Amino acid sequence: MLEPTLRRLTRAARPWTALALGLVAACAAEPPTDLERGATWVADAATRREVLERSLVNPDNGYSALRLERYTEDLWGALPVWNPRARPVVVGDLGQPVPTPDAGWRPIGLDVPWEDAALADLGARVFTDYPAQVEPALWVALTDADAPARFGLWIDGDRVGGLVWAETPGGVQLAFSCASCHAVFGDDGPRLGAPNHAFDYGALLDASRGGVHTSASRWGPGRVDVTPDDVANPTVIADLRAVRFAERLNRAATLDNDLMALTARLETAVITNSGQAVRPPRELVFALAWYLWSLGDDLAELDEAAPAAALYRRECGGCHLPPGLAGPPIALAEVGTDPTVGESPWRGTGAYQTPSLRGVVDRARLLAAGGVDSLEALLDPQRTEGGHRYGQTLDDAERELLLALLRGLR
Ligand code: HEC
Ligand code: HEC
Known part of the structure; x- marks a missing residue:
């Protein structure tokens, strides 16, 4: 499934790889386009390392230290690629036993042309259907028809909270997609990328442990403690529609933002959210960043004619x-x-x-x-x-x- 795309990519990216290595820097008449940058990032490890290093604002914090140590070809680069057979969780799953994979379960198809529209479509699919983070505790949100709403997970038609079933060697697992936390479905239609500030992840975690009250019960809706720093510092879920406008990524301003830095951030987030067990396919990550980058187009600008x-x-x-x-x-x-x-x-x-x-x-x-x-x-x-x-x-x-x-x- 991956092979043809990778071959094509490697071919397409070769001149840009050379550019990135500085071999023909003197002849670089035109700077590469964003899509060419993306292709180089997918194909070339040195480019990926450079993007990562350039994006880290404070090399001394834990986030940077972990990445500087592990973001190499023989450590995180050697992890198995995570793109399992999966299917969305649907309303019919509520109150039912864990489903058995059948022919309808698929990995995300990556063999798309390296073009604006095709990549944005792939990114949109990844956003709602890719099992970005396995979370066994999610079973408490599926016990009955009212369970998703108890934790602020949305229902849209047949879909439940953007959740996904994923087939793993250890059995079928429940996972978040990006849309679980980063989408809202209001009466006026979907707002993909908007923060799901109704989602109470802390309450869900506590319920899955039989109703014990841990520090997660103090997060409340819309906040998640995303850091392994032993400090209680839950952070509001971000509005991804505006991500292109951010000068720095994360509320703590951890990363200098541009399209490639965002791509690197998303790749390492999937890795760390898996306990450093797997890594996402790189063309999938770039497509996701490319899609997110386009979301800002639909947001209103400041009304310069307004009295205020x-x-x-x-x-x-x-x-x-x-x-x-x-x-x-x-x-x-x-x-x-x-x-x-x-x-x-x-x-x-x-x-x-x-x-x-x-x-x-x-x-x-x-x-x-x-x-x-x-x-x-x-x-x-x-x-x-x-x-x-x-x-x-x-x-x-x-x-x-x-x-x-x-x-x-x-
Ligand atoms: C369980 C909820 C949850 C899931 C699932 C999730 N996120 Fe987030 N996301 C958060 C929270 C909370 C923050 C705020 C973290 C911070 O600012 O440090 C955040 C922040 C971000 C940011 C930083 C935005 C900015 O402007 O600084 C990006 C980018 C992002 N998420 C992308 C994604 C993508 C893409 C996915 C799917 C692969 C995803 N997230 C899945 C909760 C989630
Ligand atoms: C000196 C710089 C500065 C000025 C001036 C400023 N802001 Fe902010 N604003 C910030 C920073 C920094 C934050 C983030 C603070 C935090 O996360 O705790 C913020 C956060 C916000 C937020 C929260 C957004 C979110 O998604 O969490 C809103 C709304 C906002 N500002 C509106 C305004 C308005 C309206 C004005 C003018 C009346 C204004 N700001 C003036 C720096 C500024």
């Missing part, structure tokens, strides 16, 4: 810069919000990502630690949650105008 546009520029625009409405990271002490997430010895860099405000209306928890639940609360001068004291000296009329502008960002 000048207010926005004065109060907010110095950090949340148009057109992406994101910006450089801000030191934890300067923004002054709950620093727990940013201080993580695993992901920390001393600063918070300045998140894009494009699509902000669809987020139910705001700020890295999720301490504020609405735009109104964020701008309220009486707010008790500390930090981010911007726009709080506005009078009531100005604040209403600014809120009206922000409510258009969806």
Whole structure:
């Protein structure tokens, strides 16, 4: 299944590999396109290592140290490739025994042309159907028809929470897809990439252990403790539609962002989420990043004609810069919000990502630690949650105008 694509890729990528190695750098008349960069990344280990090293902001945190040590051809590069036969979890599975694989179970088909539309389609399929993270605890969300809703997992037609059955040597396993945490299905249709801030992963974990209360019960909906740093620092689920606008990736501003850095981040996330047991097919990872990169196109831009546009520029625009409405990271002490997430010895860099405000209306928890639940609360001068004291000296009329502008960002 993989072979033909890889062969074609290697062929297509050869000149760019040479470029990356600097052999013909002098003749490099035109810079490679993003698709050519992607092909080189898939084909060439030295390029992948360089992308990774360049993206790590703080080489001393645990996230960077692990990758600098293990992201080599003979360690993580030698892991078995994870693309098992799988099928989506459907409503008919609720309350039923674990299904047996049949001819309808398939790996993700990777043999697509290396072209914009075909890769974006593949990425979209990966986003909803690839078993990105095996999670045995998910069985508690499938015990009866009401179980998914108890944990904030969505139902869309036949699909349940973007969950996937995957065939493994040890038997059939339940897994998250990206869409489990990063999609919302409202009355007005699907919003792929928007954060599922209803999903209560902590409650699900505790329920799967027979209702014990661990620190996970304090995450609440929309937050996940993603770091193995022994610090309780649950982080809000990210809005991936805006990922292209981010200057840094992760709330703790762990990585310098560009398309290739995002690709590397996704590859290593699947590896670490598997306990470093498997790695994803690389063309699948690039397709996923390529797809995510396109999601920002559908988000509204700032309405420069709105009465509050000048207010926005004065109060907010110095950090949340148009057109992406994101910006450089801000030191934890300067923004002054709950620093727990940013201080993580695993992901920390001393600063918070300045998140894009494009699509902000669809987020139910705001700020890295999720301490504020609405735009109104964020701008309220009486707010008790500390930090981010911007726009709080506005009078009531100005604040209403600014809120009206922000409510258009969806
Ligand atoms: C169990 C829930 C969960 C699943 C499943 C999940 N994520 Fe996430 N994701 C999160 C959380 C929580 C964060 C916030 C982490 C942070 O900021 O440090 C996040 C952050 C991200 C970010 C950083 C975005 C930014 O702007 O900084 C990217 C990119 C991302 N996820 C992509 C994916 C992709 C692609 C998949 C599928 C392969 C996936 N995630 C699966 C919970 C999840
Ligand atoms: C000095 C830079 C700076 C200014 C000025 C600023 N922000 Fe922010 N903003 C940030 C940073 C940094 C964060 C992330 C803080 C955190 O995660 O705890 C943030 C977070 C936010 C969030 C939460 C988004 C999310 O997805 O969690 C919103 C909404 C927001 N800002 C709106 C505004 C508005 C509206 C203004 C103007 C009134 C403004 N900001 C002014 C730096 C700034």
